Amino acid sequence: CTECGKSFKMKVDLTKHLQTHTGERPFPCTNCSKRFITKSKLKKHQRIHTGERTYKCLDCGKNFIQKSQLIVHCRIHTGEKPYQYSSCQRSFIDKSQLVAHHRIH
Numbered sequence: 236c237t238e239c240g241k242s243f244k245m246k247v248d249l250t251k252h253l254q255t256h257t258g259e260r261p262f263p264c265t266n267c268s269k270r271f272i273t274k275s276k277l278k279k280h281q282r283i284h285t286g287e288r289t290y291k292c293l294d295c296g297k298n299f300i301q302k303s304q305l306i307v308h309c310r311i312h313t314g315e316k317p318y319q320y321s322s323c324q325r326s327f328i329d330k331s332q333l334v335a336h337h338r339i340h
Contacts, residue, residue, distance in 0.1 A: 236249060236252055236253065236256075238253070238256045239256070251272065251273060254272045255272065259272070260272055262274050262276070262277040263277075264277060264280055264281060264284075266281070266284040267284070279301070282300045282301070283300065286300075287300065288300055290302050290304070290305040292305060292308055292309060292312075294309070294312045295312070307328055307329045310328040310329075311328065315328070316328050318330055318332065318333040319333075320333055320336055320337060320340075322340060323340070
C-alpha cells in the first residue's frame with residue numbers, strides 16, 4: 236500500500252485495503268443508510284435487521300447475533316475477566332465495563 240506501507244500477497248486484498256484510505260463503501264444496506272467496505276461486513280450488519288442469531292452458547296443455549304457477543308457472554312460461565320484496572324486491581328469481562336469503571340476514578 237502506497238498510503239501506509241502495508242503489504243499483501245494477493246492484489247484483491249490490497250484493493251480491499253485501499254478502501255480504508257479512500258473511504259469507499261460500495262456495499263449499501265437495503266434497510267438503512269449504512270454502507271460497508273466488504274460484502275461480509277454488510278452481511279454481518281444485516282443480522283441486526285433480520286434478528287438472525289447464528290452464534291449459540293453451548294452452556295446455556297442463549298443465541299447471539301455476533302461472535303464477539305458470544306465470546307463475552309461465555310465469560311459469565313468461565314469466570315474469565317481479562318480486562319483489569321491497574322489502579323484498584325478490579326477485573327471485567329469486557330472492555331466497555333473497564334472503561335465505565337475508569338470513569339468513576
